[in-house]
Amino acid sequence: MQEALRFRLSDSEPLGRAEIIEQARFGRRGPRTVSRGLSLTIRNLSKSFGDNEVLRGIDLHIPAGQFVAVVGRSGCGKSTLLRLIAGLETATAGSIDIGEQARAEDIRVMFQEPRLLPWARVLSNVEVGLGRERASVDAQARAESALVEVGLGDKRAQWPAVLSGGQRQRVALARALVSRPRVLAFDEPLGALDALTRISMQRLLERVWHDQGFTAILVTHNVSEAVALADRILVIENGGIAHDIDVDIPRPRRRGSAELAALEGSILKNLLQGTGDTSDL
Numbered sequence: 001m002q003e004a005l006r007f008r009l010s011d012s013e014p015l016g017r018a019e020i021i022e023q024a025r026f027g028r029r030g031p032r033t034v035s036r037g038l039s040l041t042i043r044n045l046s047k048s049f050g051d052n053e054v055l056r057g058i059d060l061h062i063p064a065g066q067f068v069a070v071v072g073r074s075g076c077g078k079s080t081l082l083r084l085i086a087g088l089e090t091a092t093a094g095s096i097d098i099g100e101q102a103r104a105e106d107i108r109v110m111f112q113e114p115r116l117l118p119w120a121r122v123l124s125n126v127e128v129g130l131g132r133e134r135a136s137v138d139a140q141a142r143a144e145s146a147l148v149e150v151g152l153g154d155k156r157a158q159w160p161a162v163l164s165g166g167q168r169q170r171v172a173l174a175r176a177l178v179s180r181p182r183v184l185a186f187d188e189p190l191g192a193l194d195a196l197t198r199i200s201m202q203r204l205l206e207r208v209w210h211d212q213g214f215t216a217i218l219v220t221h222n223v224s225e226a227v228a229l230a231d232r233i234l235v236i237e238n239g240g241i242a243h244d245i246d247v248d249i250p251r252p253r254r255r256g257s258a259e260l261a262a263l264e265g266s267i268l269k270n271l272l273q274g275t276g277d278t279s280d281l
């Protein structure tokens, strides 16, 4: 059963320093009116691996430019849904329509492991994301601009081995952004990072999404990350979308605020309901 919930909670707490800076940045950038993203329409989508029916009969429409988070218990099929959307798996039944005339380079995936080439310098690793366009005259300039976008303009000549985990993920993000994708799918991209680096990467993801207008699909185990970033949260359970939650909380959102905590608590409660088990989210 699909249940629609809507959250808009009070906005009465004082802003912290980081939020004030973010608010100013968003204010400077202005409202996010233009979307380059593609819409997705999923009809009656099912996926089985042998006898294991992981997803069944999913119907879903994602408007262009929306930031959607997908949460659910381990093994419920979050990554399978993302991989189907990204064309990395084939559906057993059903269809996924992505915008009009989407090209392969319009859809990019960022994974938990940065998957950088150890023998190539940072700039070359970013150029890899250009695919066939790597031979174009402006390839290097585009890669440099993507590196600047993720705050690593000064690391272009470094080897991946000398970067921190957070910096490697930034390079992976630059590689995903360099082709100016219209759908960006994130498969637990921040899962291996420490808490502070994770929050700073969350802000970066939100900023590039705001600035570039792609459609974002984020698979995460971390419900607080989902409520901090997403316009909409899908909870996967028993092969389907058990909850489809609109997150109507203004951006930038205040980490640790009562409204985010209330929404997070309510989603966690839904996830745990009926299982009697709190160990495996």
Ligand SMILES: Nc1ncnc2c1ncn2[C@@H]1O[C@H](COP(=O)(O)OP(=O)(O)OP(=O)(O)O)[C@@H](O)[C@H]1O
Pocket (backbone or CB within 6 Å): 049, 052, 054, 072, 073, 074, 075, 076, 077, 078, 079, 080, 081, 221
């Ligand atoms: N290539 C595959 N071959 C066989 N089974 C698979 C394959 N990929 C996924 N599965 C199975 O599909 C189910 C869902 O896996 P999936 O990785 O989508 O779950 P998930 O919700 O992303 O899990 P987690 O949160 O632990 O990453 C699991 O039972 C998994 O074993």
